Amino acid sequence: MSELLHFAEHQLQEGALLFMAVVYTLRLTWLLRFKAGKERQAATGLGDTNPRKGFLYSWANVAMPWAMESTRKKLFIYVQFVIFHVGVVAAIGLSFVIPYGAHLLEIPWVVLALQIIIGAAGLVGIMRIVRRVGDVYMRAISSPDDFFSLFLLTSWFGFAFLAVPNSTANGEWILMTYFFMTAFFLMYVPFSKISHYLYYPFTRYYLGKTMGHRGVFPIRRIS
Amino acid sequence: MSKQTRSYNAQKVIERMGKKLNRQIVGSLTACVHCGMCTDSCHYVLANPGDPTYAPAYKADQIRKIFKRHYDWTGRVLPWWVKAKSVHSDEDLETLKDTVFGKCTNCRRCTVNCPMGVDYATFNRMARGLLVSVGIMPEGVAVVSKDQWEIGNQMGVLKEDYLETLDWMSEELQDELKDETAVIPVDKEDADVVYSINPREAKYDPRTISDAAKIFHIAGENWTMPSEGWDMTNFGLFSGDDELGGAVARKLFDKVTELRGKKLVISECGHGYRSTRCEGQNWAGMDVDFVMESSVNTMLRYVKEGRIKVDKSRNTIPVTFHDSCNNARSCGLTEEPRELLNLVCENFTEMYPNRAENYCCTGGGGAMSMSEYTPRRLKSGKVKAEQLAATGAKIVVTSCHNCVDGLQDVIRHYKLDMKVTQLVNLVADALVIPEPVEVVAPTPAEVVAAVTAEVEKAVPVEADAGPDAGGSLAGYTILVTDDEPDFVVFASAILEDNGAKVLQAHSGEEAMEIARRETPDLMTLDLGMPGTSGSEVFEAMRNDPDLKSLPIFIITGQPELRKLIYERDVRKPEGYLDKPINEQGLLTNIRKVLNVSRT
Ligand code: SF4
Ligand code: SF4
Numbered sequence: 093m094s095e096l097l098h099f100a101e102h103q104l105q106e107g108a109l110l111f112m113a114v115v116y117t118l119r120l121t122w123l124l125r126f127k128a129g130k131e132r133q134a135a136t137g138l139g140d141t142n143p144r145k146g147f148l149y150s151w152a153n154v155a156m157p158w159a160m161e162s163t164r165k166k167l168f169i170y171v172q173f174v175i176f177h178v179g180v181v182a183a184i185g186l187s188f189v190i191p192y193g194a195h196l197l198e199i200p201w202v203v204l205a206l207q208i209i210i211g212a213a214g215l216v217g218i219m220r221i222v223r224r225v226g227d228v229y230m231r232a233i234s235s236p237d238d239f240f241s242l243f244l245l246t247s248w249f250g251f252a253f254l255a256v257p258n259s260t261a262n263g264e265w266i267l268m269t270y271f272f273m274t275a276f277f278l279m280y281v282p283f284s285k286i287s288h289y290l291y292y293p294f295t296r297y298y299l300g301k302t303m304g305h306r307g308v309f310p311i312r313r314i315s
Numbered sequence: 316m317s318k319q320t321r322s323y324n325a326q327k328v329i330e331r332m333g334k335k336l337n338r339q340i341v342g343s344l345t346a347c348v349h350c351g352m353c354t355d356s357c358h359y360v361l362a363n364p365g366d367p368t369y370a371p372a373y374k375a376d377q378i379r380k381i382f383k384r385h386y387d388w389t390g391r392v393l394p395w396w397v398k399a400k401s402v403h404s405d406e407d408l409e410t411l412k413d414t415v416f417g418k419c420t421n422c423r424r425c426t427v428n429c430p431m432g433v434d435y436a437t438f439n440r441m442a443r444g445l446l447v448s449v450g451i452m453p454e455g456v457a458v459v460s461k462d463q464w465e466i467g468n469q470m471g472v473l474k475e476d477y478l479e480t481l482d483w484m485s486e487e488l489q490d491e492l493k494d495e496t497a498v499i500p501v502d503k504e505d506a507d508v509v510y511s512i513n514p515r516e517a518k519y520d521p522r523t524i525s526d527a528a529k530i531f532h533i534a535g536e537n538w539t540m541p542s543e544g545w546d547m548t549n550f551g552l553f554s555g556d557d558e559l560g561g562a563v564a565r566k567l568f569d570k571v572t573e574l575r576g577k578k579l580v581i582s583e584c585g586h587g588y589r590s591t592r593c594e595g596q597n598w599a600g601m602d603v604d605f606v607m608e609s610s611v612n613t614m615l616r617y618v619k620e621g622r623i624k625v626d627k628s629r630n631t632i633p634v635t636f637h638d639s640c641n642n643a644r645s646c647g648l649t650e651e652p653r654e655l656l657n658l659v660c661e662n663f664t665e666m667y668p669n670r671a672e673n674y675c676c677t678g679g680g681g682a683m684s685m686s687e688y689t690p691r692r693l694k695s696g697k698v699k700a701e702q703l704a705a706t707g708a709k710i711v712v713t714s715c716h717n718c719v720d721g722l723q724d725v726i727r728h729y730k731l732d733m734k735v736t737q738l739v740n741l742v743a744d745a746l747v748i749p750e751p752v753e754v755v756a757p758t759p760a761e762v763v764a765a766v767t768a769e770v771e772k773a774v775p776v777e778a779d780a781g782p783d784a785g786g787s788l789a790g791y792t793i794l795v796t797d798d799e800p801d802f803v804v805f806a807s808a809i810l811e812d813n814g815a816k817v818l819q820a821h822s823g824e825e826a827m828e829i830a831r832r833e834t835p836d837l838m839t840l841d842l843g844m845p846g847t848s849g850s851e852v853f854e855a856m857r858n859d860p861d862l863k864s865l866p867i868f869i870i871t872g873q874p875e876l877r878k879l880i881y882e883r884d885v886r887k888p889e890g891y892l893d894k895p896i897n898e899q900g901l902l903t904n905i906r907k908v909l910n911v912s913r914t
Contacts, residue, residue, distance in 0.1 A: 126337055136647050229367045230349070232373050233372040237396050237397050285347075291342055312650070
């Protein structure tokens with residue numbers, strides 16, 4: 093392994109992670125500086141729910157495609173969402189497995205499984221690009237950051253897919269590109285829409301708490 | 316553009332935004348991933364396919380871009396990268412006004428369909444409030460807000476008119492129940508229930524007051540209505556003006572406290588229920604030591620406890636239920652109305668989607684008062700019209716006055732064969748009046764004699780008026796004005812069959828001429844006539860010394876009615892009915908107006 097690759101796998105990643113953590117902390121501190129609105133009124137609804145139930149339901153929403161009309165009607169998009177995000181977790185996980193658990197990648201089915209997951213996520217990335225560019229509504233709401241983030245992740249999936257076997261037989265450029273992209277990705281995330289997972293727990297918590305207090309969440313549906 | 320070249324209003328909007336931001340709003344402003352999942356949940360989008368400016372995320376971005384440019388570092392450092400953009404001129408604010416007032420009813424349907432939990436409706440309301448704070452708002456919003464600030468209710472109903480209406484309803488109730496104790500108590504202290512209403516009831520739909528009074532009376536409730544602060548609606552919810560919201564809520568809460576009321580019952584109104592029950596305390600920053608509930612819960616409890624008896628066989632026409640957005644998506648009031656409906660109606664059909672997933676009536680967010688957006692609003696009603704038609708019901712019931720108006724417009728615009736009503740009306744219709752009604756004094760015979768004498772005094776009965784003389788219109792001359800000959804024939808036949816002398820006019824000019832010559836007791840007026848429109852005729856008559864006292868009853872199939880109500884600076888019409896009319900509705904209303912005009 094070249095020194096540069098070693099640097100990319102270790103110091104670069106650690107630095108990028110540290111940078112991300114610092115920026116995230118600053119970001120969260122900024123968010124928490126804003127006062128949370130409070131509900132003074134007594135609870136409404138049938139009394140079979142409460143703020144706690146409301147936010148738990150709200151958090152669990154991500155795994156309950158039947159809970160919202162939008163995910164029920166666009167189940168294929170929901171499936172894409174799941175594949176894409178599982179792919180992100182796998183591709184990030186890979187950046188730890190290669191330097192610290194490379195032996196796992198000697199197991200053929202692990203390699204295959206990771207490649208299937210990351211490859212599928214890459215395909216979803218391409219589908220998402222097509223949707224974002226081709227759909228008039230998506231185009232209208234997209235910013236350069238939305239496009240760039242999607243291109244970045246999709247191409248990163250491509251290099252992660254190639255990097256899974258952790259082989260330098262054809263040179264180090266694939267692993268090198270994957271690790272440099274990972275580092276860039278980690279440092280870019282706090283400034284982009286990709287950081288949405290940082291806000292997700294907050295927005296869903298507060299919405300769920302409010303809607304639980306008001307007897308709206310969990311939503312009753314008679315179809 | 317530098318700060319110096321920014322307009323005063325734009326600068327104020329930016330500065331005030333900082334003061335309005337709380338954690339929930341900031342979360343919603345930062346968390347959107349532009350995934351587009353919310354797009355199809357908006358009724359505006361469904362009615363305007365291919366136009367992305369109606370997409371919730373697009374509309375939200377018009378507010379978000381200002382937030383990003385001034386309050387979020389990503390937008391401060393790289394504005395074009397995250398589509399951050401400031402506002403510089405009053406024209407920019409006008410453009411924003413068009414979005415936040417004219418393209419969204421704050422219905423919160425996109426909120427419950429967003430995987431990220433972005434509550435667009437809440438920060439859309441914030442943006443409305445910011446614009447209102449610099450005087451940029453639709454004219455109707457300005458007028459209604461002014462009325463609520465200055466007169467204390469959003470329809471500008473004067474205290475004496477309100478009290479007079481309560482008096483009138485008391486008399487009706489006494490007549491109907493043949494019971495002198497059946498009155499609407501005003502400002503009674505230590506009542507178990509203080510009943511608050513929507514000013515629309517006092518002004519245009521007093522039957523809902525008398526129906527509620529009948530229910531309270533039969534239930535033997537210790538109740539009252541306040542003489543002040545009786546408006547449970549709150550335009551602050553729609554205008555985004557928290558100060559107005561707080562002031563209106565405080566006025567009502569203070570009155571209930573002053574009367575030492577134990578429970579504040581809020582009549583059927585989605586925005587009233589939400590703003591009084593779920594938001595008022597937060598805006599007013601006060602806690603209250605009485606209970607608050609919707610009249611739906613009150614009526615349901617009466618039925619369940621056996622305090623009132625209902626006979627559902629009296630309501631046989633197929634009905635469906637429309638959930639008000641404010642009730643369902645912001646206050647969780649979805650099951651009680653259905654339970655009550657099933658107790659008072661034989662034939663209830665569910666509408667789909669329903670409850671928190673129901674579509675807006677199109678009139679939410681104060682849209683009914685913004686006449687400049689009426690065509691857009693009616694177009695957006697397509698999805699509601701389809702929902703209604705699919706039920707096959709003949710009556711749509713809703714627990715919201717705003718929805719009554721919104722649905723009526725949709726029904727008329729999409730030519731659906733349906734009527735709108737409220738639960739209170741159905742409960743009153745199904746109510747079994749106990750026999751004999753408890754009478755303290757005078758005796759039933761005295762009451763009957765008094766009522767008969769009263770009727771004889773009010774209605775000069777002709778010798779051959781027959782046994783139904785009590786409800787007869789004999790002795791009254793009514794001028795029917797409409798350009799549709801079929802309608803004139805139909806209405807004239809009903810009125811003549813009931814004893815009235817009928818004069819006919821087919822245009823506004825003709826109506827004024829006949830009115831001057833024949834001095835009728837009442838005139839019905841269509842608004843949508845060719846030539847001089849009904850609303851112009853109406854205003855001209857109100858300003859004419861010879862004609863201004865003539866009671867005018869609007870019968871219209873046109874939405875201009877609202878414009879007429881809001882914009883003309885003259886005495887309001889004595890009554891109105893929406894076309895198509897039926898015999899019973901026409902007669903009941905005409906009788907009510909004539910009684911008023913003769914007293
Ligand atoms: S669903 Fe939520 S996150 Fe997605 S575009 Fe709409 S508001 Fe944004
Ligand atoms: S709040 Fe309602 S009207 Fe407004 S964008 Fe969302 S779905 Fe549309």
